[in-house]
Amino acid sequence: MDRRQEIMEAAAKSFSLFGYKATTMDQVAKIANVGKGTIYTFFANKEELFNAIALKMIVEMRAASDAVAVEGASFEQNAHARLMQMLKFRGTHQLYAKLIDEEKELRTPAVIEVLAQIESEIVSYVKAKIERAIAKGELKPCDSELVAFLLFKSYLALVVDWGKNHDEELSEERILGLLSGTIFNCLLA
Amino acid sequence: MDRRQEIMEAAAKSFSLFGYKATTMDQVAKIANVGKGTIYTFFANKEELFNAIALKMIVEMRAASDAVAVEGASFEQNAHARLMQMLKFRGTHQLYAKLIDEEKELRTPAVIEVLAQIESEIVSYVKAKIERAIAKGELKPCDSELVAFLLFKSYLALVVDWGKNHDEELSEERILGLLSGTIFNCLLA
DNA sequence: CCATGACCAAAATACAATATCAGTCATTCG
DNA sequence: CGAATGACTGATATTGTATTTTGGTCATGG
Structure with a gap:
């Protein structure tokens, strides 16, 4: 074997x-x-083994993200579904959850690096989707890198940070309602 | 004395x-x-002394924020100027910078608490400004708490987080350009 | 020829001795 | 007499050291 x-x-x-x-x-x-x-x-060493595992997880996340995207659906619908799915990984995926915990508690450099890598991966993934939507004429041209960054950080704040200061987490509908009325709406061609 | x-x-x-x-x-x-x-x-104790100092700093921040707001200017202009001003405090104000450093390095609970308090103060300040703009008919009605939260987190991400993964910080024009075209634009009545 | 685990230096941990600090209160001073 | 004080105390933090653990190597054997 x-x-x-x-x-x-x-x-x-x-x-x-x-x-x-x-x-x-x-x-x-x-x-x-x-x-x-x-x-x-x-x-070569422990860290490279770790990076290989992390890479496998990124592939899994991408697959999970692809699984919730609907061919032919609007950019807004798919971007929302994809980002929510990837953010849900934080609580769902055992390894991801453990790493987030370790980043907070132990500050292990290798872990911090890997998590940063994953976030940057997500942002560039979103960026690619934005560029595709622009090419299709669904969105108007924009600084895709910056918009992808803003979109990801917004979801992160709403899904993760909100719960830290408020008793109840935000419902998915409320998140979509807010972003649909603000960011998404303005990106449309 | x-x-x-x-x-x-x-x-x-x-x-x-x-x-x-x-x-x-x-x-x-x-x-x-x-x-x-x-x-x-x-x-009563060291922490209460600390809280008193923090309160004084919040008052200072509010004053600095008021100082850059222009009577009669648009919500966008004033909100941008105010948030940028308050975020600049992070690097400018000696005590604020020191506390942010201490939160990151030492994780001192009292410091974490105070910084969370300050952020929540900023958000509710922004919230009040949004509600006033809605009352004036400048903005359309919205979930002011949520929008204030999103606005603050967006600025925080663009001003602070962006610099961590990219070599050059975002210029104020680029930030305003992005948010003016997305969030601010959609809030207008 | 490749898998292996005893081996090593370096890093982490456990522990004890020592020092520091927040908070108190009997005393002092105005 | 009442407010200010700083020596004092228990609890916490720090420092130094002995011990253990661990990432990585390499001589050995299957």
Whole structure:
């Protein structure tokens, strides 16, 4: 059986359960049923193994995002569905949730880096979607990088930050209602 | 001379220079030229002294914000000028900058609390301005709390967060250009 | 020839001794 | 007499050190 695959799965399991800092290479080796040295024939070090896992998660997120997009639906509908889906990963996906926790509690540099990477990935993903919509004539030309950034940060604030200072989280309808009436509306061609 | 005033000034100076955690009550007493016990006749404890200082800073921020608002100018112009002004405080105002640093580095609970309080103050300030503009018929009715929150978070993201992942900060014109074309535009009556 | 786990230096942790600090209160001073 | 004071105290933080853990290597054996 594919040793590289086994190691990846073992690492993903351990990172999800204990976080980056608290999983040891010995532990990964044990779970994967390989000698520790074997890991280093596939991954240069712990951080590269971690990056490989993170990359796999990004691919999963993109797939989950694609799964909620509807061919032919408006930019607004799809962008909303996609961003909500990706933001839901924060609470849903065990590894993602664990990493967010570790970033807050331990400040592990490798974790901070990976999470920043994921966010930047999302923004450039949104940016690509905006550019496609502009090309199609659905949206009017704009600074796509900046708009993607603003859109992502807005969703992040509404979905994540709002709950920190208010007792009840914002409903998806209320979020869509607000952004539909403000940002989305103004982007239309 | 007013002992309470002297203590406040001494504390403000020390908090600005060394942060909350690193300033001792002995130090404040020394700077204020009073015995340590005297501080406790005016303030119940270190945290209440800190809160008093924070309150003073909020008043200062409000004044600075009012100073850049122009009577008779549009909501967009004044809201932009006010929010930019308040956000500039983060780098400008010695105490504010120190506290932001301390929140990031030390995670001091009292500091986290105060900074959250300040942000919530700004949001409710913006909210009041929105409601006034609606009453005047300049803006169309909307969920003022939510819009104020979104507006503040958008500015925060553009002014503060953008710089973290990109080499050059966003110019004020670019920020205004983006938000004028999106959020502000859609709020108009 | 590749997988392995004993091995190593470096980093983290645990712990104890020491120092610092917020807050009190008996005393002092005006 | 009442407000100001600073020595005092228990709790918390810091420092220094002994011990353990861990990422990464490499000589060995299957």
